[in-house]
Amino acid sequence: MKEIERKYLVTDEILHVIKYLQSKKIEQGYISNIDGKTVRVRTKGEKGYLTIKGKTVGISRDEFEYEIPFSDAKHLLTDFCSKVLEKERYDIIIGEKKWEIDVFHGKLEGLIIAEIELESETEEYSLPDWIQKDVSDDPQYYNSNLIEKE
Amino acid sequence: MKEIERKYLVTDEILHVIKYLQSKKIEQGYISNIDGKTVRVRTKGEKGYLTIKGKTVGISRDEFEYEIPFSDAKHLLTDFCSKVLEKERYDIIIGEKKWEIDVFHGKLEGLIIAEIELESETEEYSLPDWIQKDVSDDPQYYNSNLIEKE
Numbered sequence: 001m002k003e004i005e006r007k008y009l010v011t012d013e014i015l016h017v018i019k020y021l022q023s024k025k026i027e028q029g030y031i032s033n034i035d036g037k038t039v040r041v042r043t044k045g046e047k048g049y050l051t052i053k054g055k056t057v058g059i060s061r062d063e064f065e066y067e068i069p070f071s072d073a074k075h076l077l078t079d080f081c082s083k084v085l086e087k088e089r090y091d092i093i094i095g096e097k098k099w100e101i102d103v104f105h106g107k108l109e110g111l112i113i114a115e116i117e118l119e120s121e122t123e124e125y126s127l128p129d130w131i132q133k134d135v136s137d138d139p140q141y142y143n144s145n146l147i148e149k150e
Numbered sequence: 151m152k153e154i155e156r157k158y159l160v161t162d163e164i165l166h167v168i169k170y171l172q173s174k175k176i177e178q179g180y181i182s183n184i185d186g187k188t189v190r191v192r193t194k195g196e197k198g199y200l201t202i203k204g205k206t207v208g209i210s211r212d213e214f215e216y217e218i219p220f221s222d223a224k225h226l227l228t229d230f231c232s233k234v235l236e237k238e239r240y241d242i243i244i245g246e247k248k249w250e251i252d253v254f255h256g257k258l259e260g261l262i263i264a265e266i267e268l269e270s271e272t273e274e275y276s277l278p279d280w281i282q283k284d285v286s287d288d289p290q291y292y293n294s295n296l297i298e299k300e
Contacts, residue, residue, distance in 0.1 A: 031189055031202065032182030037230060039181055039189050050200065050216065052181065054229060062229065064222050066200065072214050079204060079212065080187055 179231025
């Protein structure tokens with residue numbers, strides 16, 4: 001399937017929004033990252049995932065995601081990924097659209113990113129007032145590049 | 151899990167053995183092959199698989215295999231793999247052990263390889279008389295290297 005998403009930096013104000021919400025811990029690493037095509041391993045809460053993503057074109061990319069046993073994901077993170085990124089994921093629904101808020105840990109502590117998944121590249125939606133800056137097109141905020149800062 | 155296997159070149163005599171057997175067509179490619187760690191996509195008959203294998207140590211390597219939709223596998227072969235290898239797979243049971251016979255096509259036409267999967271590195275088994283040469287330790291016969299000849 002196609003993944004179409006926009007990604008934003010957010011202001012600290014978001015901390016008041018998510019303070020009382022449940023989050024899930026995400027650990028993720030990359031088995032490979034070749035020419036923008038990535039093979040990602042992720043644990044999210046108690047689940048494991050293997051995700052293959054194509055090169056980003058505009059704000060779209062091919063995505064193939066498979067759930068795998070949690071213990072496999074942990075093993076793959078340890079033995080197949082040179083670096084592992086940690087973040088807390090909060091889901092917020094605003095006007096029927098789901099925003100995913102990622103609060104990073106480790107060396108990326110302090111970084112908070114909000115993502116919204118869209119049905120099409122031209123879909124319209126409203127921006128919450130804690131949105132700071134659109135970084136969808138900025139490769140330094142690709143997760144596969146952020147992990148290099150770990 | 152661990153994959154422990156031995157790999158052999160075989161004589162033409164095998165053609166008489168497999169002549170009346172059913173085979174399954176295998177197409178496979180590699181999304182990545184980094185330092186002997188591979189991410190492989192395969193179609194086998196009407197099924198699709200995604201397989202992550204670790205570096206070979208002796209005749210063992212870690213292996214994580216997941217069945218995926220056939221249409222996903224076809225898409226991944228086309229868009230994520232620079233080369234695709236084709237072969238016919240025949241399974242033969244000899245003395246309770248399964249041998250997998252791969253008859254290669256394309257530029258590897260004429261190459262036939264037999265593999266046996268073992269419970270341990272020291273397991274004993276008998277060699278059929280169509281076995282020619284043990285190539286388990288020869289990197290040029292790793293599938294991830296054979297594909298470079300396509």
